[in-house]
Amino acid sequence: MTTERDRDAAGRARNARPRDALGRPLPYGAEGEERAPEGILREPAQALAEAQELLDAGRPFHAHEVLEDAWKSAPEPERQLWRGLAQLAVGLTHAARGNARGAATLLERGAGNVQPYAVHPPHGIDVAGVARWATGLAAEAAAGRDLDVRPPRLRG
Numbered sequence: 001m002t003t004e005r006d007r008d009a010a011g012r013a014r015n016a017r018p019r020d021a022l023g024r025p026l027p028y029g030a031e032g033e034e035r036a037p038e039g040i041l042r043e044p045a046q047a048l049a050e051a052q053e054l055l056d057a058g059r060p061f062h063a064h065e066v067l068e069d070a071w072k073s074a075p076e077p078e079r080q081l082w083r084g085l086a087q088l089a090v091g092l093t094h095a096a097r098g099n100a101r102g103a104a105t106l107l108e109r110g111a112g113n114v115q116p117y118a119v120h121p122p123h124g125i126d127v128a129g130v131a132r133w134a135t136g137l138a139a140e141a142a143a144g145r146d147l148d149v150r151p152p153r154l155r156g
Contacts, residue, residue: 016028017032018030018031018032018033019032019033019035019061020032020033021033021057021058021059021061021062022059022060022061022093022096022097023060023061023062023064023093024097033059033062035062035065036050036054036062036063036065036066038065038069039069040066040069041069041073042066042069042070044070044122044123045123045124047066047067047069047070047082048123048124048125048154048155050063050066051063051066051067051070051085051089051154052151052153052154052155054066055089055092055151055152055154056151058096060089060090060092060093060096060151061089061090061093063089063151064086064089064090064093067082067085067086067089068086070082070085070086071083071085071086078117078122080113080114080116080117081113081114081117081122081125081127083113084109084110084111084112084113084114084115085110085114085125085130085154086110087106087107087109087110087113088106088107088110088111088114088130088134088152090106090110091103091104091105091106091107091109091110091134091137091138092107092137092149092151094106095107095137095141095147095149096149100141100142100144100147101141103137103138103141103147104138104139104141104142107134107135107137107138107141108134108135108138110134111130111131111134111135111138114127114130114131114134115127115131118131121156123155124155124156125154125155125156126152126153126154126155126156129152129153129156130152130154133152134152
């Protein structure tokens, strides 16, 4: 049995199901959260501002989508930074969903990807502070403690 897949205008597979604030799929026809549009080219300052707004609103999954677009369009020297920021948003998503193991894994991975940028942080990103936050939350998750899912400030 084959099923039709949701596709965008360019024919790429896209899941059109509505999602809740933490990115969990809802049934078709349900009212979900407005999603960040995918494939949007944003200047770094705009991507950081939009991602921070989404993080502060308790929507880390949606912030991840903004940061993922930045990662995919970033110049090569910054790609790992943006990838790491997107991973941190996914880690926070897992933490908010109660998935401590997934949170620890993604937060550690994301911290490792942003850490090399701490010496000369681009775009005013508080790389050292974000990495400390992620490492601390990952340790709490790995220890099975209750998690403080307040997001970090991306810019200093």
